[in-house]
Amino acid sequence: MRQRLTVPPNASAAYRKDFLEIVESSAKNSYQIVRQQAILDTIIAPYLQGIFKKVLHANKEMVGKATLILTKSPIENAYALADGTIFFNIGLLAELENESQIAFILCHELAHVKLKHMEQGIVEYLETVHSKAFKKQYSQLAREKYNRSAKIATFFEEKSLSHLYHKRSLEKQADSVGFLLFTKTNYDPSQAATALKILARVDDPAAVPHLNLNAFFGCPSFTLDGYIKSGTETSIFGAVSDESPFAANNDTLQTHPDIDKRLRFIAELERSMPATGAAIEAEGDNKVKAICQREALQSWFDAQNYDYAAYKALLQLQQHPESNYLRGIVMLSLYAMQQHLKAHTFSEILSVESPRQPESFNQLIRLFGSLETSAYKNLSQCFHEAAPLRSATDEYTLAARYALARLQDDVSAAAEAKNAYTSRFKLGRLQAAIFPEQP
Incomplete structure (x- = not known):
């Protein structure tokens, strides 16, 4: 991580200090994930690594630039670090249906590595918080006499949303380059869109199958009446005003935002970049x-x-x-x-x-x-x-x-x-x- 993430030239002492702290924190966090969460079994890990090898074989420019780690995290996600480490959570693997979908996710993460998105994200964040405009605004809010805490919270919320939109643009870039890497393999190109649909379903509470609690916990000796009625308390999410940036973006709090837009973009890519090989699937x-x-x-x-x-x-x-x-x-x-x-x-x-x-x-x-x-x-x-x-x-x-x-x-x-x-x-x-x- 230290070798891959280097402080930009001419950075101030404060910027350099913050940059190095982010690098050290990221490195220690990834080290602990490998130590405590890596899955090295005889079935799942070889299956995933086998797909990864096929993807790298079709994209030889990425050989030696990325490492894949399967983790036991149940969160439905995968992500890449600046040094080329790709973490693929077991929770996401449990939701995907076939090798082609897994291969597309791997290609998407390889694209993040190829495009140096983690490096860009750190620089964009630090340039914001170290800018004169940011410091001036924060200093003014810190001197406010009334509602100072609320105003500061809103200020950081706006900066976080701005950073989120920047990350979303990086996701579109990763979809584009990732799909190009994907078309070089022999996997089914139509499964890229299907994989994104699965991510959308994961984020949608309404997509979860109905669960009949009475069938499992209700019996003649014990009734669930009064225990499982619909909630009546107002959620904290209901307090968001119509003017809030959150109100205009329903997927702001989702794990995989902008899926609908990404689906349309993938459909365009599929029409413009046809696959070079025949579709294959594994029996297992x-x-x-x-x-x-x-x-x-x-x-x-x-x-x-x-x-x-x-x-x-x-x-x-x-x-x-x-x-x-x-x-x-x-x-x-x-x-x-x-x-x-x-x-x-x-x-x-x-x-x-x-x-x-x-x-x-x-x-x-x-x-x-x-x-x-x-x-x-x-x-x-x-x-x-x-x-x-x-x-x-x-x-x-x-x-x-x-x-x-x-x-x-x-x-x-x-x-x-x-x-x-x-x-x-x-x-x-x-x-x-x-x-x-x-x-």
């Missing part, structure tokens, strides 16, 4: 996608996002009702939330409602947030009746049986499940989650 796409979905779900659970882990597992259960793993994740999530409720740390792990989230997830948040500790016994019993754990001796089933027994206050069943787990999985990955009292 569906298998890899299923594994990626499980890994992404596991990452939500490992990060203690128990409500969202339960939510994602319930959505997948509607498609794969036979999965013991998905049933186990829901049960383990219920148990973890009850333990936090008992420890008075529940607010630390419960998500906040938002209009940018699917309403079914907001309903689930309201359900979990409305329950007393004892009610989790009813919730777990109803779920077990709707999706009973099948007899198995894998780690997740044994852990889920322990969680169920604890939720049901069944001491003997909990002891039996704990003994079965610890005897088979002395170094199991769920030890800390379900037996926190053990070293």
